[in-house]
Amino acid sequence: MFHIHGLPVPIIGIFDLIEQDESGAIIVTDWKTASQAYSEDEINKNLQLTLYGMAAKANGYTDKVILLRFHTLIKTRVPKFEEYYTTRSEMDEKRAVKKIMHVWDGIGKRVFIPNESWKCKGCQYKGACDEWFKKEDLSL
Numbered sequence: 001m002f003h004i005h006g007l008p009v010p011i012i013g014i015f016d017l018i019e020q021d022e023s024g025a026i027i028v029t030d031w032k033t034a035s036q037a038y039s040e041d042e043i044n045k046n047l048q049l050t051l052y053g054m055a056a057k058a059n060g061y062t063d064k065v066i067l068l069r070f071h072t073l074i075k076t077r078v079p080k081f082e083e084y085y086t087t088r089s090e091m092d093e094k095r096a097v098k099k100i101m102h103v104w105d106g107i108g109k110r111v112f113i114p115n116e117s118w119k120c121k122g123c124q125y126k127g128a129c130d131e132w133f134k135k136e137d138l139s140l
Contacts, residue, residue, distance in 0.1 A: 002058030004097055007104055011051060018056070025065040028052045032072040043070065043084045050096045053088045 001012045017029040030048065043049070049068040056066050070084040106113075114129035123129075 002055050004100060006101065009104075011055065011100075013048075013051065013055065015052060015055075020064075021067075023065070025067050026056055026061045027067045027069055028056055029069045029071055032070050033075055034072055035075055037074055037082055038070065038072065038084060043086050046070075046086075047096060047099070049086060050088050050092055054093055054096065 001010045003010050015028055016031045017027075019027045019029070021027060028049075030052065049070070053066050053068055056064075066087065068086050068088065070082075072082045072084065074080045074082055112128065112132055114132055116129070120126055120129070
C-alpha cells in the first residue's frame with residue numbers, strides 16, 4: 001500500500017514475491033500465465049510493474065536498486081516458462097501518476113468507458129459495461 005500525492009485513496013496491492021539478490025538489489029516478481037510470450041514493449045510499459053516499483057520505494061526500498069520481473073508460464077501446445085526483467089525510470093513513474101490522476105478525475109466526474117480488451121468474462125463490472133452499451137443516448 002502507498003499513497004500518490006493528491007489522491008485521497010491508497011494504492012493497494014500484493015506482491016507475489018520480493019527477494020534480495022547478492023548485490024543487494026530488490027527483485028519484485030509477479031507470476032503470470034499467458035497464451036503467448038510478452039513483447040519487450042509490453043514488459044517495459046506494464047503499469048502493474050510500474051506500480052510495484054513505486055510501492056517498493058514507498059515501503060522502505062528507496063536506497064536499493066529495484067528490479068521488476070515477470071515469471072510467466074506460456075500456455076502453448078508445449079508449455080514453456082519465460083522470465084522477463086525490467087526497471088522503471090522516474091519518468092515512467094511520473095507517467096503512471098499522471099494516468100492515475102486523470103482516471104481518478106474521471107471517476108469523480110462519473111465518467112465510465114468500458115475496456116473491452118480486458119478479461120470481461122470474470123470481471124465484476126461486466127454488468128456495468130453491458131448497461132453502458134445498452135443506453136440509447138448516443139450523443140457526444
